[in-house]
Amino acid sequence: MNTESRIIRLLIETFTEECIEEINKQKHPDPADVFNFGLASADAAVRRTKTKWIEKLRQEIKKEDNEKIF
Numbered sequence: 001m002n003t004e005s006r007i008i009r010l011l012i013e014t015f016t017e018e019c020i021e022e023i024n025k026q027k028h029p030d031p032a033d034v035f036n037f038g039l040a041s042a043d044a045a046v047r048r049t050k051t052k053w054i055e056k057l058r059q060e061i062k063k064e065d066n067e068k069i070f
Contacts, residue, residue: 005060005061008057009054012050012054012057013050016046016047016049016050020043020046020047023039024039026039
């Protein structure tokens with residue numbers, strides 16, 4: 001993994017963690033509160049998006065590595 005890829009991955013991970021932190025700050029004290037279910041959905045969406053972009057980055061790195069071989 002080159003420096004550029006590491007920086008991109010760090011940005012993705014940092015942004016994701018900031019989003020999750022903000023989502024968690026909004027949670028209501030009552031765990032059965034309906035609002036918390038929406039926040040849980042948002043949390044899951046942020047995590048899925050992170051996974052998707054990290055996977056795209058991995059594929060791009062793999063593609064670049066394969067191009068260097070040939």
